[in-house]
Amino acid sequence: MTYDSYSLAGKRAQLVKTLSDKGISKIEVLNAINSIPRHLFIDKSIENHAYIDKALRIEKGQTISQPYTVAFQTELLDLKPNEKVLEVGTGSGYQAAILAKIGANVYTIERHFELHKSAKLLLTELNLKVKTFYGDGFIGLPSFAPFNKIIITAGAPEIPYLLLKQLVVGGIMVVPIDKAGSQEMLRIIKIGGNDFESKSFGKFNFVPMLSGKE
Numbered sequence: 001m002t003y004d005s006y007s008l009a010g011k012r013a014q015l016v017k018t019l020s021d022k023g024i025s026k027i028e029v030l031n032a033i034n035s036i037p038r039h040l041f042i043d044k045s046i047e048n049h050a051y052i053d054k055a056l057r058i059e060k061g062q063t064i065s066q067p068y069t070v071a072f073q074t075e076l077l078d079l080k081p082n083e084k085v086l087e088v089g090t091g092s093g094y095q096a097a098i099l100a101k102i103g104a105n106v107y108t109i110e111r112h113f114e115l116h117k118s119a120k121l122l123l124t125e126l127n128l129k130v131k132t133f134y135g136d137g138f139i140g141l142p143s144f145a146p147f148n149k150i151i152i153t154a155g156a157p158e159i160p161y162l163l164l165k166q167l168v169v170g171g172i173m174v175v176p177i178d179k180a181g182s183q184e185m186l187r188i189i190k191i192g193g194n195d196f197e198s199k200s201f202g203k204f205n206f207v208p209m210l211s212g213k214e
């Protein structure tokens with residue numbers, strides 16, 4: 001069941017201000033954070049932490065990313081209306097909800113069946129049109145490719161090359177890559193069939209991207 005309250009909405013508005021103070025500037029990203037009830041994506045027992053700018057535990061030892069990280073990765077994607085976006089690591093479904101709220105046509109993959117199932121249910125309840133898949137994000141979704149944008153929300157040991165093939169020319173991949181105990185955020189632009197431009201955007205912390213399904 002989905003619900004909201006004045007108190008939760010007030011804390012959410014405060015979080016938006018915090019993110020704006022930290023440098024998030026795209027209005028559509030801030031508006032999406034303001035309208036998606038993050039408290040629904042975590043366990044009710046920790047609901048009062050939903051609007052603190054922190055990553056939180058979800059089932060299966062995974063995390064819902066820190067709101068700043070969600071906003072930062074979303075800004076790097078530079079979304080245009082109706083773009084087709086592949087997300088690797090559905091987790092709670094929160095990042096997918098933000099992308100859908102902005103107007104992206106979202107495809108998201110999760111390797112944990114239970115997380116996939118509960119995110120699918122919640123996104124449907126919230127009336128967000130996200131296509132959810134149970135599978136291994138290293139393989140991606142070749143039958144639905146190409147995508148305008150790809151966002152990876154788990155720390156990858158290296159750039160997932162199979163996914164680069166699933167990007168349109170001119171497309172963008174935002175991916176945190178393992179480096180010395182944390183992850184370095186990369187924005188990779190596909191400038192030709194086999195030609196890529198990569199830029200680093202600093203250190204973040206993610207749970208690992210793992211192959212196979214569970």
Ligand code: SAH
Nearest residue numbers: 064089091092094095110111137153209210
């Ligand atoms: N975007 C999520 C963040 C979840 S944490 C959110 O907003 O809540 C990262 C998620 O990536 C975890 O749920 C983990 O199980 C998943 N994951 C890790 N490796 C994966 C892979 N190879 N394919 C699909 N999902 C993967």
